[in-house]
Structure formats: structure tokens, C-alpha cells
Amino acid sequence: MKVGSIHGRFQPFHNEHLDYALAALKSCDFLWIGITQYDIEELKKCNDSPNRSVLSSNPLTYLERINIIKDALLDANIDRAKFDFIPFPIDEPEKLYQFVDINTVCFTTIRESWNRSKVGRLSQAGYKVEVLWENLEDKEVSSTLIRESLLNGNGLWKKMVQPSTQQHINSLNLTNRLQEYLK
Secondary structure, three states: OOEEEEEEOOOOOOHHHHHHHHHHHHOOOEEEEEEOOOOOOOOOOOOOOHHHHOHHHOOOOHHHHHHHHHHHHHHOOOOHHHEEEEEOOOOOHHHHHHOOOOOOEEEEEEOOHHHHHHHHHHHHOOOOEEEEEEOOOOOOOOHHHHHHHHHHOOOHHHHHOOHHHHHHHHHOOHHHHHHHHOO
16 A cells, blocks of 8 residues: 655645645555644744744644645545544654654645755655645745735635635634734
8 A cells, every 4th residue: 555645734724735635645545644833832943934933824723724624635525544644743854753654655746945845854854755746836825825815804715725624714713813813
């Protein structure tokens, strides 16, 4: 059985993240979904991507992200037995072996320079890395754009996420949480 993994902060999980997960699932029998910055009370500093350690960029807890991603994948008709979740300490790659078996293929995409740094970190830690695609053009969908849209109230974020994710964002009152973090 070929085991793969994807990883990200998923703050929140959006349509491009879903494409990433679905592409990885086509290349493996089972997919670990690694949640980076899983402890939002102890965000790890990252010189390659400073916004990763800012609380307002990490409004969702580990458990909230799992529930959002699980529901988005189930809505996409992915069998629940084909995926599960793990913490993924990409900011401390020497700890990855505690969560991800070294024989797991780490799937990734290249959307910004930070992604190249992750490829290097994973490779140095001994993992096989497969880049699913590279696209450095301006992002039309991103977690940053979603959080900005929530804060300015324009509703554009709704087109960037699955209906189940919209329900989670609304039920968690994520807009108010973001406003509190920015005070």
C-alpha cells in the first residue's frame, strides 16, 4: 500500500487545498493530512514565511481544522477510510519522524518560495517528496484572502471554500475571532 501525506496550516481549508488533497489521493492508497502549526498557543517562528507565526493568521485550532477538512473531503465523496490526520511539525523537521513514517511520500505544491523551503526540509529529513504542480502566478484563492474577506465583509470568501467549510466558518463565528485577534 502506498502511503502519502499532504501538509499545511489550512487556516482555513479552501478549494485549492481540496485540489491538492484530491491530487495526492490519486497517487496513494492512504493519505495522512498533516496539520502544521498545530498548537496555536505556541506558534513556531519561521524566517521563510513570517506570517505563519502570527495568531491572526492562525485562527483555527487543530481540532477545528480537522473537522473542516474531514467534511470537505467527505463532501467530495472521499471514503473516510482513505485519510486521517496528524500533527506535522514542518518548522521542526527533526521531529517529523514522530508523526510521519519515513516511507511516507510527502506530496506538495509550489505556490510560493516557502514551498521550496519545505521541499528542502522534508528532503533533508529523509522523506521522498513529490511536487504535484508548480504555479507561482498570483493566487486567486488563499487562506489570507479568505481571512481578509471575512474581516472586510465582502463575502468573496464564500466562492473560495466548500459549502461545508462555509457552515463551519459561520458556526465558529470566525469573523469575530479574527477581529479579536487583531485588537
